[in-house]
Amino acid sequence: MSSRPDSTVVDRQYGSALSGNADDAAAMLVGAVKRYGFGQSAVVALDDVTIGFPAGKFTAVMGPSGSGKSTMMHCAAGLDQLTSGRAFVGNTDLSALDDRELTRLRRERIGFVFQAFNLVATLTAEENICLPLTLSGRRPNAAVLDEVVSLLRLGDRMHHRPTELSGGQQQRVAVARALVAQPQVVFADEPTGNLDTRSGQEILGFLRSAVDRHHQSIVMVTHDPNAAAWADHVVFVVDGRVHDVIDHPSADSVIDVMKGLGR
Numbered sequence: 203m204s205s206r207p208d209s210t211v212v213d214r215q216y217g218s219a220l221s222g223n224a225d226d227a228a229a230m231l232v233g234a235v236k237r238y239g240f241g242q243s244a245v246v247a248l249d250d251v252t253i254g255f256p257a258g259k260f261t262a263v264m265g266p267s268g269s270g271k272s273t274m275m276h277c278a279a280g281l282d283q284l285t286s287g288r289a290f291v292g293n294t295d296l297s298a299l300d301d302r303e304l305t306r307l308r309r310e311r312i313g314f315v316f317q318a319f320n321l322v323a324t325l326t327a328e329e330n331i332c333l334p335l336t337l338s339g340r341r342p343n344a345a346v347l348d349e350v351v352s353l354l355r356l357g358d359r360m361h362h363r364p365t366e367l368s369g370g371q372q373q374r375v376a377v378a379r380a381l382v383a384q385p386q387v388v389f390a391d392e393p394t395g396n397l398d399t400r401s402g403q404e405i406l407g408f409l410r411s412a413v414d415r416h417h418q419s420i421v422m423v424t425h426d427p428n429a430a431a432w433a434d435h436v437v438f439v440v441d442g443r444v445h446d447v448i449d450h451p452s453a454d455s456v457i458d459v460m461k462g463l464g465r
C-alpha cells in the first residue's frame with residue numbers, strides 16, 4: 203500500500219481546503235484524473251485534481267452542471283476508479299485495493315447518502331439503518347444506534363418500511379444508516395435534492411450536528427447555495443478542476459462565487 207504524500211506538498215497545492223494539514227484529511231484526491239471514453243470522444247471529468255476533505259468538518263462541493271462534482275465524489279469514495287492519480291480514505295490508498303477490499307472499505311469506513319434515498323424496500327427502517335453493519339457481520343453499538351435514532355427523530359418509525367414513510371423520513375433513515383457505523387467519512391450526493399425546503403433543512407441540520415457533536419467528516423455535493431451554507435468549506439469545481447475554496451460560507455458568499463463563474 204503506498205503512503206499518502208507529504209503534507210507540505212499537499213498544503214502548497216490545496217491550501218485552505220485541508221485545514222492546514224494533509225494528515226487531517228478524512229479523504230483526499232491527489233493528481234486525480236478521470237477520463238471517460240477514448241480518442242476524439244474522450245471527456246476529461248477530473249483534470250489533475252488534488253484536494254483534501256478535512257476530518258471532522260462538513261465540506262460542500264459545488265459547480266456548474268457537468269463540472270465533475272459527482273465524478274469527484276464517486277472516485278473519492280471508491281465507487282469509480284481514477285484513470286490516473288490516487289484517492290485516499292484516511293491513509294488507505296484505494297488504488298492498492300482489490301474489488302473485495304474496496305467493497306469492505308466502502309461498507310465499513312464510508313457512509314453514503316444519495317438523492318434518491320436508496321433504501322431497501324423489503325426491510326424496515328431499523329433493518330435499513332443497520333444494513334451496512336449486518337453485511338459486515340457487526341452488530342450496531344446500542345448506545346450509538348439509540349443516539350442516532352433519537353437525533354433523527356425516528357424512534358416511532360423503526361418498524362415501518364420505506365413505502366410507509368414520507369420522503370423526509372426516508373432520507374432521515376438513509377442519514378441514520380450512513381451515521382450509525384460511525385464511518386471515517388460520509389459522502390452525500392444532493393441529499394436534499396428530492397425534499398421540500400423544510401425536510402431539506404432538517405436533513406442539513408442533522409448532518410451539521412453529526413459534525414459538531416460527533417466530529418463526523420462529511421462531503422456533500424449540492425447545487426443549492428442555502429445547503430452549502432451549512433458547511434464549513436465549499437469547494438467549487440469548474441471543468442474538472444478545483445476553481446476555488448471558501449471557508450465559513452454564507453448563501454450570499456456562495457452565490458457571489460457562482461455568479462463569478464458566469465453560470
Ligand SMILES: Nc1ncnc2c1ncn2[C@@H]1O[C@H](COP(=O)(O)OP(=O)(O)OP(=O)(O)O)[C@@H](O)[C@H]1O
Pocket residue numbers: 238239245246247265266267268269270271272273274
Ligand atoms: N459514465 C460516463 N461516461 C461518459 N461521460 C461521463 C460519464 N459520467 C460523467 N461523464 C461526463 O463527465 C463530466 C462530469 O460529469 P459529472 O456527472 O461528474 O458532473 P456533475 O458536476 O456532477 O454534473 P451535475 O451537476 O449535472 O450532476 C460531464 O461532461 C459528463 O457528461
